[in-house]
Structure formats: C-alpha cells, structure tokens
Amino acid sequence: MNPLEELRAEYRAELPAKLAHLKTLLEQRSYGDLQRALHTLAGSAGTFGLPAVGEAAREAEACCASGDTARLAALIDAIGSKAASAP
Amino acid sequence: MASGLVYMHSGAANVELTGARTALSPAEIELLVLIDGKTGCDELARRAAPLAEADVKKALEKLVRAGYIVPAADVTSAGIDPGDFFSTADQGVASLKKNGYFVCIAHAAAPRKPVKDEKLSLLVVEDDEQLAKLVRTYFKMEGFETRIAGSRAALEAALREARPDVVLLDVMLPDADGLDLLAAIRKHPAVKDVPVVMMTAKSTRESVLQGIKRGANGYVTKPFNVDVLLKAVKSVLGVK
Numbered sequence: 001m002n003p004l005e006e007l008r009a010e011y012r013a014e015l016p017a018k019l020a021h022l023k024t025l026l027e028q029r030s031y032g033d034l035q036r037a038l039h040t041l042a043g044s045a046g047t048f049g050l051p052a053v054g055e056a057a058r059e060a061e062a063c064c065a066s067g068d069t070a071r072l073a074a075l076i077d078a079i080g081s082k083a084a085s086a087p
Numbered sequence: 088m089a090s091g092l093v094y095m096h097s098g099a100a101n102v103e104l105t106g107a108r109t110a111l112s113p114a115e116i117e118l119l120v121l122i123d124g125k126t127g128c129d130e131l132a133r134r135a136a137p138l139a140e141a142d143v144k145k146a147l148e149k150l151v152r153a154g155y156i157v158p159a160a161d162v163t164s165a166g167i168d169p170g171d172f173f174s175t176a177d178q179g180v181a182s183l184k185k186n187g188y189f190v191c192i193a194h195a196a197a198p199r200k201p202v203k204d205e206k207l208s209l210l211v212v213e214d215d216e217q218l219a220k221l222v223r224t225y226f227k228m229e230g231f232e233t234r235i236a237g238s239r240a241a242l243e244a245a246l247r248e249a250r251p252d253v254v255l256l257d258v259m260l261p262d263a264d265g266l267d268l269l270a271a272i273r274k275h276p277a278v279k280d281v282p283v284v285m286m287t288a289k290s291t292r293e294s295v296l297q298g299i300k301r302g303a304n305g306y307v308t309k310p311f312n313v314d315v316l317l318k319a320v321k322s323v324l325g326v327k
Binding site: 003004007008010011014036039040042043044045046047048051054058 | 288
C-alpha cells in the first residue's frame, strides 16, 4: 500500500471515533464545537475519497449554523450511514 | 464604460474562474468575481475599491475584448435567457462540489529558481492533522520539503525559522482567521512576497473575493483533489 492509501485507510478507520465525538457534542449541546467538527469533516472527507460523508457533514454544518438543531441527530446518523456504505 | 452598464460572464469566464491557472491580473479576477449580471459598472467600481476607476475601466475593457464578459443588454436583446448565464458559475461550482472537486484560481508569483538539488519548500497551515499529513506526504512524494503548522503561533514560529517558497493556508483555524493571517503575511517585510494559496471550504463569490483582495495567489476549495492542489502550487510558483 502506498503512503497515501495508508493515510486514507487510517482516516476511514478513525471515522467511528469522529462520529462518536459528534454525537457527544450533540448530546452536550455544544453547537459551536459541533459546527467546527462538522466543518472539518466536510472539508476533508472528500479528499480522503468519501465525498458522500463530506456532503452529509456539510448539510449538518449548515443546520448548526442556521440554528436548525432539530435535524442534527438524523443528519449525524446519515453521516454514519454514508461512511458505512462507502465503497 | 457607461456607469449603469451591466456585464455578465461568458462561458470563457466560468472556465477561467474554475481553471487551475489564470493569466488575468488580480484586478481583472476581482472584477470577474464581482460581475454577477445585475450590478452596474458604477457599483462595481465602488465595490472594487481601492482600485482606481480608471483601472476598473481598463480591466473591464480588457475582459470584454478577451470575451470573458458581455454587456447583459446584448444577451437579452438577442432573445437569450440571461438567467442561464447568471447562474452558470454557481451551477458550475455546485456541480464541481457535488463531484468532490473544487474551485481553484491561481496567479503566478515571481518565480524562484531553486539551485541544483535544492527542494522547494512548502508550509502547510492546517489544523486538521490528518489532512495536513496527507498533503505533506503527497508533496514530499513530489519532491517538496514540507512543514506543517496547525495554529497561528505555529505559523509564526515556522516563518521565523525559515522562509518557505509557498504557503498553503487554511481559512478557518482554531485560533485565527486565515484571511487575517494572509493580511499579516502581506504586511511583514520578510515574508510579504511569499506566494500564498488559500484552502477553504467556502466557495462563494464573496469568500473567493476576500482571499484575492487580501493578496492570495491561489484559492482552492475543500474538499480538494491533491493532484490539483499540486497544480495550483506549481502555478503560483511558476514551475512545471
């Protein structure tokens, strides 16, 4: 495996932990930190070969920014689904 | 240039705004980004300040001659729906983003020729450790000497340590706004000429414009393809 593929694999392996962190921030209603974490995920997932994860994170980030927190739990679950079903 | 005349993009403008490299000047790019098919020339000149009105006029004339913009009236009188043109750039950006790509604009800076066997040096200012590591690994494979700074303090320390050939600068850092850092770099006598490529998840006209206005040489939106990031870096460095 070349070094870039190794880093991509590492990124994928760490996604469950990132997702758990997002859920914790949501439970704590730390919306500022949550928005930042979603922003980071949205900006990097596509580069690591997971564009659908990035899109879902972007949508959740927009909800955080607009104060539409009611949909956040479902959107964070959607990020997990996209990650699980990524090729 | 009539003060109320409204210009809009041609297809060539959208290619230019989403291409890996442009030969247009920063002033011309700035106007190209500002032009939205609705705003008159007088308002454009106001928004493009501190560009002098004469420079705005010259840049607009050049953009017209080069076929990047056309008077909106010409399009409407020809029976073409201007809405198609007005939204082309935004549709292009949306399409690129949907496909996991990017918006990239790069201006060549004054090229520095490395002496024999000397590597070009890159400073990656990015707080996402995994992304920074991926960029560093890729550029190292491409023959660059690469350092990482994850915060304002780390950037300042890295610049004090050695002047890089190019900086890749994230717009949103935990302890600073990347655009403010760009402005600070441009004011510092020791590093003001260092080419800076901004990396950001914001791909709106306004955010592109902010980067260009504050002196960015390139602008790449996240998520990006590392191959294209390399192209942008090489473009601003003037190397192949």
